[in-house]
Amino acid sequence: MTSASGVLAGTTVGAVNGLTARWAGAASGDTVFSAAGVWPLLAFLADGAGGAARAELAEAVGLPAEEAAAAGRELMGALGGMRGLDSALGLWTKRTLELREAWAQGLPAQTHGVLTGDEGADHAALDAWSVQRTGGLIERMPVVLTPDTELVLASALAMRTEWQHPFEEWPVRPQAGPWYGRTLLGLRRSSVLLDPIGVADTPEGFVTELKVPGTTGIDVHLLLGEERMTPGQVLSAGVSLLNHGHPVTSGSQLPYGEAGPGLRVDKERCMSPRLPTLDVTTMAYDMAAHHDLLELHKLFGLTTARDTAYGHFPGISGSPLAIGSAQQSTMARFGALGFRAAAVTAVAAAPGSARLDPGHVTTTIRAAFDRPFAFLAVHRTSRLVLAAGWVTDPKPYREDGGY
Secondary structure, three states, X not given: OEOOOOOXXXXXXXXXXXXXXXXXXXXXXXXXXXXXXXXXXXXXXXXXXXXXXXXXXXXXXXXXXXXXXXXXXXXXXXXXXXXXXXXXXXXXXXXXXXXXXXHHHOOOOOOXXXXXXXXXXXXXXXXXXXXXXXXXXXXXXXXXXXXXXXXXXXXEEEEEEEEOOOOEEXXXXXXXXXXXXXXXXXXXXXXXXXXXXXXXXXXXXXXXXXXXXXXXXXXXXXXXXXXXXXXXXHHXXXXXXXXXXXOEEEHHHOOOEEEEOOEEEEEEEOOOOOOOEEEEEEEOEEEEEEEEHHHHOOOOOOXXXXXXXXXXXXXXXOOXXXXXXXXXXXXXXXXXXXEEEEEEEXXXXXXXXXXXXXXXXXXXXXXXXXXXXXXEEEEOOOOOEEEEEEEOOOOEOOOXXXX
């Protein structure tokens, strides 16, 4: 929730980031996901749910059900005030579905639309909303409409930032690992600032973290774990680091030699006095992913709510409702100049039946993200994770690609 000063409270940030960490445990392959896009929908559903569905949704949200709607409203309000981020929540219902006034009034203003029952026309309207709210980054609303669909609740997030210090594009050919033999679109830059890089000591292994600051208050954290670590372990470590959950050795304190995954620190002689430098090489990526949230129904508290033999949301409507569809479409693009990401999440409810001079020495830190790595897009002030992902298929370098 937000305080009087408009700062997003730590309880809500912790709840959303907690869902990010749990979702990370299921991450595999080239993927991007946004718990910040799912969480407010679950919060509003929890507020209107009853019985076992209410308890399960509250557990997924990480807050008591009676507090969920207020936290969802204030999260959406905080997202709307973040630079570089566009966010929206939408609700569409059949004209014949009567909503509980208290629940409907608890949603952000100007969210309610109508489902006509014409699947083609309704899908076109939902797609248009998705395009408008994400600036065209997500073109299709990830929802399954049927003649029985009574309600659609959706959220949209679109984030953008330019790097404070751009990268240069170079062809990179990894000499080992999964990307050996490929020519990739590498991104390189040097800086005399050493502490954007650090090595965390986690129970699962060491993780190298690079913070790439953006101009809008959104930063991207790149995370490279030991080769034996899973995507979930690396991503979960990155989320924990936002709350100083693991000891970290910052760049200026790193020892000489192999200092961490993909990281080497060397003492070098130079012609004249020179400040220590951090040389970074990473890979550009452009990915899209689609998630069926019902495949992870326990994670999202939807186990009971998906049973269409009963109604589970008495606080939303007197008509019995169950979750018939819950999906998210996402994209992320990391390049030389900046970062773009978007997510649209939709939940649909169906009816329920119920150089060398000895005199001068300097230090050079070289970081290479040249095998699969993780990333977190983070709001700098609140430390809220807006999007997360795992990169296994970076962009190839093409000499005719205009790089």
